[in-house]
Amino acid sequence: MTGFLALVLFTVWGGHAVASEDNADSKDSADVGAPAAALDQIIETPMSVRKSRERAQRAVNELSRDIQNLKQSVVVLNKDLRVLEEDLLFPANTRFHVFLSLNVGEFFRLEGVELRLDNETIASYLYSEEERMALAKGGMHRLHLGNVSAGEHTLSAFFVGQGPNGREYKRGSSLRFSKGQGPKYVELSVADSEARQQPEFTVREW
Known part of the structure; x- marks a missing residue:
């Protein structure tokens, strides 16, 4: 009887120990996977920032070209208007x-x-x-x-x-x-x- 009770206790506590060990292994696996995911995020974030900056710089360059073209058009238009004004006034x-x-x-x-x-x-x-x-x-x-x-x-x-x-x-x-x-x-x-x-x-x- 005593031997049977010991076997039951060993089975219960032993199974718990195994389960605990399984949980520990799962936790260790999760801990290993988390740094890998974080590392991927660290690697991807600078690339995304760089791409965003490049897109913003291209947009700024295009806007600057448009502004310069507009300024040149205004200069030409003002010159034409001055000539027209002189022709009308004089x-x-x-x-x-x-x-x-x-x-x-x-x-x-x-x-x-x-x-x-x-x-x-x-x-x-x-x-x-x-x-x-x-x-x-x-x-x-x-x-x-x-x-x-x-x-x-x-x-x-x-x-x-x-x-x-x-x-x-x-x-x-x-x-x-x-x-x-x-x-x-x-x-x-x-x-x-x-x-x-x-x-x-x-x-x-x-």
Whole structure:
């Protein structure tokens, strides 16, 4: 009887022990599988982030190209609109342009100019150092764009600046011209005169 009871107890407790060992093995298997899954996730996540960043960068690049194309289109459109506006506001038959050129360095430093047409001031401008440098390199400044009726007119220009030895210098020059059909172009020219050791101011038609 005692031996039978011991066998029963051994069977019960032994089976429990086996079951416990089976559970332990299952747990160990689960523990082994979990790090593997986590490792896969760790490996896949940076790849997904990189792909997302690449897609975002491509989208940004495409948007930048679209913006640049739009800016260029706006520049072209604004240019066309300015030309159209000038054609509407200043018809060719009455259009009047006045440009200023500068070829000085030693005898005159231009600071400003005032422009009068038939004794009426039509333009006044003060020049910066950057503008003077651009003019000295061969640039031209459109000082005035307006309308002039056909007939005889007098254009007067008054130049202000520093003359030889840094002295304040003011000089005027005039041109009497006839306006006919078509646009009219006039140039105000300021240049050094090596022979006279002073600046020269001229107003001439094109």
